[in-house]
Amino acid sequence: MRVGLIGLPNAGKSTLFNALTVAGAATAPYPFTTIEPNVGVATVPDDRLDRVADVAGCERRVPAVVNFVDIAGLVEGASHGEGLGNQFLGHIRDVDAVVYVIRAFGGDVPHVLGAVDPVTDVEILETELMLADLATVERVQQKLARQAKSGDPALKRQLETVERVRGELERGVSARVHVSGLGDDALPEDLSLLSAKPALFVANVDEDPAARPDLTPVRTIAAERGGELVVVSAEIEEEMAQLDAAERVEFAAELGVEGALSAVVHAAFALLGLITFFSVESGECRAWPIRAGTHAPQAAGAIHTDMEKNFIKAEVVHCDDLFADGSLAEARHHGHLLLEGREYVVADGDVITFKFGR
Ligand SMILES: Nc1nc2c(ncn2[C@@H]2O[C@H](COP(=O)(O)OP(=O)(O)OP(=O)(O)O)[C@@H](O)[C@H]2O)c(=O)[nH]1
Ligand SMILES: [Mg+2]
Incomplete structure (x- = not known):
């Protein structure tokens, strides 16, 4: 199971990816630094693991991990080939959940639209996913319309549902909001919708609290679209990831950013519908992620x-x-x-x- 980081160019996706996975992906203050996706694992912080290990007398401790994929930046029109174009679709199709990385830091790093505006960025991302979905839905709808001529009632019901889904997408409502309540065979099995993937919204904020935009509107949008908003400063987190554990705790406390990165990992873990069980075997205590x-x-x-x-x-x-x-x-x-x-x-x-x- 994999979580994809998606966002506009220069939103800080690779910076966040590096903080999460300590993988050392390239980051730079120009758009489209990332072309091929970077793949890495983040350990899931869980103090229960240490406590179980202490009680059971285990020396070795193996935490659970979440797989993250850092995907190329996408811009307005990407679903029609703008920027790096359509290849992002395939990369997003391959992940089980998405993290929208929303730029909320200022500074000299250019923004493709000229100004930092989290709400506009979210709208662009969601719109591109929905446009890609519309193209998929239209194809499936045509196919079903042909097949349903046979009179098969199941196919006719699917066709009606697909038509409803299309209507919602055309009104600008992401599939996450209106598809989740439908039954298992309400839609054709091969219909994979990008805007239906579970989503988490991450606002990548400036290290200087005074230079942060108001996040209330983006928080509201996230809630409407069925996702949580986590606030993190990716650059600080990337720097902290290089420190040893004790330094990290001290630095995080000083900056008042404790737990922001853990919050991202925990939210991503939950997004995948995972829970943890522990095993104790031959001096090793291990956390295992499984589906609830x-x-x-x-x-x-x-x-x-x-x-x-x-x-x-x-x-x-x-x-x-x-x-x-x-x-x-x-x-x-x-x-x-x-x-x-x-x-x-x-x-x-x-x-x-x-x-x-x-
Ligand atoms: N001030 C500040 N700069 C940041 C932050 N996060 C990332 N940056 C900078 O923004 C630039 C772009 O960051 P990347 O992580 O490469 O952005 P990206 O989203 O992966 O960009 P593409 O791969 O081009 O789509 C880099 O110069 C980063 O150092 C942050 O939290 N604060
Ligand atoms: Mg990148």
């Missing part, structure tokens, strides 16, 4: 496919019980360590040892 609603055998499969195939039982204790009890032995003693079967739905924060055959 995953059953125990499939969660075991995240660790190893053999563990899913040969799944027998899961020994589960919730981390909050473990912390309260102080040790696995005490948790067992208090009846908090339970044996669960195939139907068990893993909860966020579960600490699990899988029992499997050979």
Whole structure:
């Protein structure tokens, strides 16, 4: 599962990507620095991992990660080939969720539209995605109209839904807002809409609070479009990512920017519909990302496919019980360590040892 960073050129996408992944992608004060997407992983900060490891006496700790893709900047008309043009469509199609990186810092870095205006930037991004979607929907609509002539009621219903979706897109409403409530087979399976992807809005603000535009309007738009707004100063975060942990904490406290980057990662994690369970094995405690609603055998499969195939039982204790009890032995003693079967739905924060055959 991957989260794509999208935005206008010079919005700070690669700078944010570097802060998140410490990958060292090229950044520069001119548009279209990024052409081919950069791909990297960000670790998910989670203090429960250290606490589980301490209680279970693990030396090694392996955090969960989120995959980020830093995509080329897109400009007005991109859906018709402006700027780097259509290639961005394919890159956005490949990700499971998007982060809109919105420029909210001033300075000498040129803005493609001449002025910093977060609301206009959001509108351009959303419009380009919706225009790309309209082209897709029109194609699908024509195909369905031909197929529905056979009289198949399911196809006729899909055609009606597609026509409604088209109407909403033409009114400028992103699919995220009107498609999510539809049932599973309401739309053709191969209809992949860019503006339906879960979205997070990140305002990349100036390090100087006095030089920041008012973010209230963009916050309102984000809420209307079904996304959260996180405020971050990517340049500061990129600099801080180079520091060691202790320096970072001190620097962040000094600047009053604690936790901004974590907020982006956590929001992206949630956007993908992920939760975390922990494993404790041979001195290693590890956080595993899985989709909310995953059953125990499939969660075991995240660790190893053999563990899913040969799944027998899961020994589960919730981390909050473990912390309260102080040790696995005490948790067992208090009846908090339970044996669960195939139907068990893993909860966020579960600490699990899988029992499997050979
Ligand atoms: N002052 C300030 N400058 C920033 C910030 N974030 C990025 N920049 C600068 O803005 C310029 C563009 O940043 P990039 O990260 O390359 O932007 P991008 O969105 O990846 O741009 P393209 O790849 O061209 O689409 C660079 O010179 C950055 O140093 C910020 O938070 N504050
Ligand atoms: Mg870039």
